[in-house]
Amino acid sequence: MQARRIIVIGAGHNGLTCAAYLARGGYDVVVVEASDHVGGAADTREFADGFRVSGCAHYVYQLNQQVVQELGLQQHGLEYSARDLSTIALSPGEQRVTIGPGGLSGPVTERDRSGHQEFTRLTERFAGLLSRYLNQAPPRLANGTRKDRLTLARLGWDIRRLGRDDMRELLRVGAINIYDVLNEFFDSDLVKGAISLDAVLGTHMGPRSPNSVLTYLYRLAGNGVPRPGALALPRGGMGGIAAALERAARAAGVEIRSGTAVGRITVSHDRVSGVELTDGERLEAGLVVSSADPRTTVLSLLGARHCETGFVRRIHNLRCRGNAAKLHLALDGPPDFPGVGAPDLRHRLIFAPDMDYAERAFNPAKYGEYSTEPVMEIALPSMSDPSLAPEGKHVLSAIVQYAPYQLKAGWDDGQKQAFLDVALATLATVAPGIRDQIVAGELLTPADIEARYRISGGHWHHGELSLDQFMFVRPVPGATQYALPVDGLFLCGAGAHPGGGITGTPGRIAAQVIVEGGAA
Amino acid sequence: MSVAGKPVSERVLRTAFYSRTSEANLLNKWHSWRGYTTADAYYDASIEYFACRNATGVFDLCPMTKYRITGPDALAYLDRLVTRDMTRIKPGRVAYAVWCNDAGKVIDDGTIFHLSQGEYRLCAYGRHLAWLLAATLGFDVSVEEETDEIAALAVQGPTSCAILKDMGLDGIENLKPFGLTHFDHGQLMVSRTGFTGDLGYELWVERRFAENLWDRLFEAGRLRGIRAMGGDALDMARIEAGFLQAEVDFLPADQVVRPGRARSPYELGLGWLVDLEKANFNGRRALAREKAEGSSVWQMVKLVIEGNKPADASYIYAGTRKQVGFVTSAMWSPVAKQNIALATVKAPYGNNESNLHAEIYYQRELHWSRVMARCEVVDKPFWDPPRRRATPPADY
Numbered sequence: 076m077q078a079r080r081i082i083v084i085g086a087g088h089n090g091l092t093c094a095a096y097l098a099r100g101g102y103d104v105v106v107v108e109a110s111d112h113v114g115g116a117a118d119t120r121e122f123a124d125g126f127r128v129s130g131c132a133h134y135v136y137q138l139n140q141q142v143v144q145e146l147g148l149q150q151h152g153l154e155y156s157a158r159d160l161s162t163i164a165l166s167p168g169e170q171r172v173t174i175g176p177g178g179l180s181g182p183v184t185e186r187d188r189s190g191h192q193e194f195t196r197l198t199e200r201f202a203g204l205l206s207r208y209l210n211q212a213p214p215r216l217a218n219g220t221r222k223d224r225l226t227l228a229r230l231g232w233d234i235r236r237l238g239r240d241d242m243r244e245l246l247r248v249g250a251i252n253i254y255d256v257l258n259e260f261f262d263s264d265l266v267k268g269a270i271s272l273d274a275v276l277g278t279h280m281g282p283r284s285p286n287s288v289l290t291y292l293y294r295l296a297g298n299g300v301p302r303p304g305a306l307a308l309p310r311g312g313m314g315g316i317a318a319a320l321e322r323a324a325r326a327a328g329v330e331i332r333s334g335t336a337v338g339r340i341t342v343s344h345d346r347v348s349g350v351e352l353t354d355g356e357r358l359e360a361g362l363v364v365s366s367a368d369p370r371t372t373v374l375s376l377l378g379a380r381h382c383e384t385g386f387v388r389r390i391h392n393l394r395c396r397g398n399a400a401k402l403h404l405a406l407d408g409p410p411d412f413p414g415v416g417a418p419d420l421r422h423r424l425i426f427a428p429d430m431d432y433a434e435r436a437f438n439p440a441k442y443g444e445y446s447t448e449p450v451m452e453i454a455l456p457s458m459s460d461p462s463l464a465p466e467g468k469h470v471l472s473a474i475v476q477y478a479p480y481q482l483k484a485g486w487d488d489g490q491k492q493a494f495l496d497v498a499l500a501t502l503a504t505v506a507p508g509i510r511d512q513i514v515a516g517e518l519l520t521p522a523d524i525e526a527r528y529r530i531s532g533g534h535w536h537h538g539e540l541s542l543d544q545f546m547f548v549r550p551v552p553g554a555t556q557y558a559l560p561v562d563g564l565f566l567c568g569a570g571a572h573p574g575g576g577i578t579g580t581p582g583r584i585a586a587q588v589i590v591e592g593g594a595a
Numbered sequence: 596m597s598v599a600g601k602p603v604s605e606r607v608l609r610t611a612f613y614s615r616t617s618e619a620n621l622l623n624k625w626h627s628w629r630g631y632t633t634a635d636a637y638y639d640a641s642i643e644y645f646a647c648r649n650a651t652g653v654f655d656l657c658p659m660t661k662y663r664i665t666g667p668d669a670l671a672y673l674d675r676l677v678t679r680d681m682t683r684i685k686p687g688r689v690a691y692a693v694w695c696n697d698a699g700k701v702i703d704d705g706t707i708f709h710l711s712q713g714e715y716r717l718c719a720y721g722r723h724l725a726w727l728l729a730a731t732l733g734f735d736v737s738v739e740e741e742t743d744e745i746a747a748l749a750v751q752g753p754t755s756c757a758i759l760k761d762m763g764l765d766g767i768e769n770l771k772p773f774g775l776t777h778f779d780h781g782q783l784m785v786s787r788t789g790f791t792g793d794l795g796y797e798l799w800v801e802r803r804f805a806e807n808l809w810d811r812l813f814e815a816g817r818l819r820g821i822r823a824m825g826g827d828a829l830d831m832a833r834i835e836a837g838f839l840q841a842e843v844d845f846l847p848a849d850q851v852v853r854p855g856r857a858r859s860p861y862e863l864g865l866g867w868l869v870d871l872e873k874a875n876f877n878g879r880r881a882l883a884r885e886k887a888e889g890s891s892v893w894q895m896v897k898l899v900i901e902g903n904k905p906a907d908a909s910y911i912y913a914g915t916r917k918q919v920g921f922v923t924s925a926m927w928s929p930v931a932k933q934n935i936a937l938a939t940v941k942a943p944y945g946n947n948e949s950n951l952h953a954e955i956y957y958q959r960e961l962h963w964s965r966v967m968a969r970c971e972v973v974d975k976p977f978w979d980p981p982r983r984r985a986t987p988p989a990d991y
């Protein structure tokens with residue numbers, strides 16, 4: 076057996092990050108990727124002749140800057156076509172409010188302006204506290220080491236140090252929902268709708284769901300540049316990040332084999348011995364690190380036989396049904412969003428005109444139905460990166476919510492077409508002429524995302540980001556420190572701590588845990 | 596719930612033999628075993644006990660929870676469920692087994708019958724469907740409860756084999772302990788198993804054949820001292836055999852609330868059922884650790900206690916001052932002519948060097964007395980006659 080050899084399953088951005096760190100840590104690393112290209116849900120795809128778009132994730136706002144620096148991603152070609160973008164909240168009429176680096180602009184009240192300042196101060200403060208704990212292995216609650224206990228004690232101390240008022244406020248808002256919190260700070264429906272969308276994107280939650288403050292803070296807790304949550308578009312689409320990571324990994328000595336799927340993880344005497352590819356080839360290794368989601372890793376690749384019933388049941392019950400669909404349109408010219416000036420089309424456009432609208436959009440998802448009036452996050456990346464479309468033409472990339480993975484009626488062609496019509500009709504309320512500009516398009520439901528990206532349930536975070544699946548208990552008790560019950564097997568993807576989004580953080584911490592643990 | 600418009604709090608279930616057991620139950624003494632009306636005793640618990648030790652006692656086993664386990668992965672499923680190596684249990688064989696939770700604590704013990712290639716029946720004192728179904732995740736297997744459909748009788752005692760022969764079960768004398776075989780064109784299954792530690796069999800039929808089976812059996816046994824036997828008598832027999840009773844000698848791990856109250860197989864003296872070498876099974880990692888570290892906290896011991904006062908619920912002391920455990924089952928054993936008990940003690944004290952004593956309280960005409968009685972730790976069952984294993988058994 077090759078003890079220093081590690082196989083990383085999946086060349087998503089976390090798999091690549093982990094592989095690069097492991098190779099730098101002295102391991103001999105092979106990444107096996109099922110798809111013919113790297114990146115996983117951080118890829119760029121050509122969906123129509125000459126039209127390219129980020130296939131899943133399209134905005135960067137949480138990328139771990141330690142990963143960027145330590146792996147030298149800039150030297151490896153990472154570039155942005157736009158940074159520190161604003162958010163423009165759209166109403167069905169022509170009312171627009173811009174939420175930008177300088178604050179709010181548009182038809183808002185004084186209370187909105189001051190509320191925005193205080194809301195930003197408070198949430199950034201809480202997110203700052205959280206971010207420290209999201210950037211290290213979560214402490215174990217039971218059977219912990221001295222280090223775990225110290226981390227827990229420090230967490231308590233950090234919360235205390237917020238001062239009495241902010242500490243009380245953290246404990247209070249943590250327990251309520253974004254809907255109630257935003258009502259305390261703002262008057263403007265547009266502002267509240269847009270911010271509430273940030274709390275629920277990629278989740279099975281509406282603004283009134285408990286836990287929706289945590290998801291909002293999570294978003295801010297990444298390393299947005301220059302400020303928490305600041306939005307950027309990578310040049311060449313999200314695949315640009317993957318390409319830089321790929322180069323960094325190869326430079327560190329990582330071997331990447333794409334176009335080959337792992338069929339199963341092989342185990343002998345309760346220790347991983349490597350993987351078997353779907354074509355039957357076996358690769359031996361002392362350690363296997365999987366960036367596939369926890370369900371896929373445990374139930375499909377490892378097999379229940381190698382785990383205990385209680386653990387398997389927890390993995391099986393992991394909540395990971397996605398609600399975010401992705402809409403890609405090829406447009407034969409720049410679109411017209413009345414009320415948004417042409418130069419502003421490079422910014423992020425949000426359609427969630429008020430929080431009740433967003434909550435109503437969520438309602439059907441509880442019952443396995445899609446929203447007939449969905450919320451949308453719209454990007455026009457070719458506005459800042461002309462390489463993505465033929466000259467003079469444009470691409471639109473939008474997240475359309477809610478499209479539940481387990482649609483009661485099933486995601487057949489009819490249902491998909493119907494939801495596409497809904498999405499286009501919604502789009503037409505803010506860009507009336509857009510239908511006539513469409514030369515090609517595609518809609519990816521969570522079921523399509525599951526099939527294409529091999530993500531269970533097509534879930535943004537590889538598993539809902541909620542208190543029962545967060546920090547100390549992510550993804551489930553028994554796997555919270557990246558190690559799975561079988562010796563030598565680890566998780567390093569979005570399903571592990573701290574969670575999903577384009578961060579690189581789970582990959583980085585997993586590698587640290589492995590290298591520090593001196594495993595193998 | 597209501598029956599004919601009248602609200603009822605609990606519906607008492609009747610076993611397939613109720614028409615016969617109710618007639619036999621002169622004392623009208625019953626208890627509920629998972630909802631089934633089960634006789635404590637029919638006429639006199641000690642007479643019933645002596646029937647099973649000297650002739651044959653028949654115990655209505657219907658309430659025993661039974662699961663049918665089938666499907667291509669049935670073997671792999673069971674092998675992952677229980678601690679012993681199920682690949683060694685061939686069709687026609689029965690295995691006593693325990694199953695644990697993830698932490699290596701015993702959920703229950705029971706018997707697994709390998710009925711035919713890939714078809715199994717699991718029998719347990721308690722109900723476990725939720726756990727058994729959870730354990731199916733990732734296996735192509737089906738688990739169905741068949742408690743009510745399958746009627747069963749335990750036929751236990753020295754004359755049991757002869758009675759079954761007289762009943763027409765040709766060749767039954769050749770059935771080895773923990774073997775099973777079929778009669779009556781497959782309608783009757785007989786296994787050489789039981790809870791008395793003596794020669795004995797268990798008979799299994801579909802519910803509709805139950806009464807007929809009872810009648811044939813008692814007709815055949817008339818001259819060989821056959822008697823119906825209730826739960827009290829069976830309990831005496833099983834203590835003598837050193838068999839543990841779930842919910843008495845240990846609590847199922849899924850029922851305990853307080854930390855440290857569940858038991859590992861090692862702590863129950865069932866380490867011989869744990870095969871750490873076989874493929875992964877529930878609790879293996881924890882049990883391997885417990886074994887390697889010697890970190891068992893408790894030890895189940897069989898005690899022979901000085902005197903004749905049953906040590907029910909006694910504290911156990913190392914010496915006479917240091918309290919180290921407690922008795923879970925105790926009795927004066929008529930066959931062993933010994934005062935016996937099953938007790939749980941802290942792990943390092945389960946030996947004779949510890950000079951164990953039981954603090955026994957007893958009553959004489961309302962007045963309580965207390966005695967500190969010396970205990971001897973024994974390895975072997977208190978009652979273990981050679982006929983339990985002899986094949987063919989001697990003809991009584």
Ligand SMILES: Cc1cc2nc3c(=O)[nH]c(=O)nc-3n(C[C@H](O)[C@H](O)[C@H](O)COP(=O)(O)OP(=O)(O)OC[C@H]3O[C@@H](n4cnc5c(N)ncnc54)[C@H](O)[C@@H]3O)c2cc1C
Nearest residue numbers: 085087088089109115116132133134337568569575576577
């Ligand atoms: C619709 C949608 C929109 C999103 N938008 C954003 C956004 O705008 N901004 C943001 O920050 N985040 C966004 N996210 C979240 C983000 O995309 C993910 O959380 C992140 O990409 C996960 O990265 P990962 O490396 O952990 O896993 P993945 O990217 O899922 O990578 C896992 C890799 O493993 C491979 N794999 C799986 N099984 C096997 C196997 N058996 N053999 C070999 N390889 C295998 C897969 O092919 C895949 O490449 C979005 C998610 C979705 C679904």
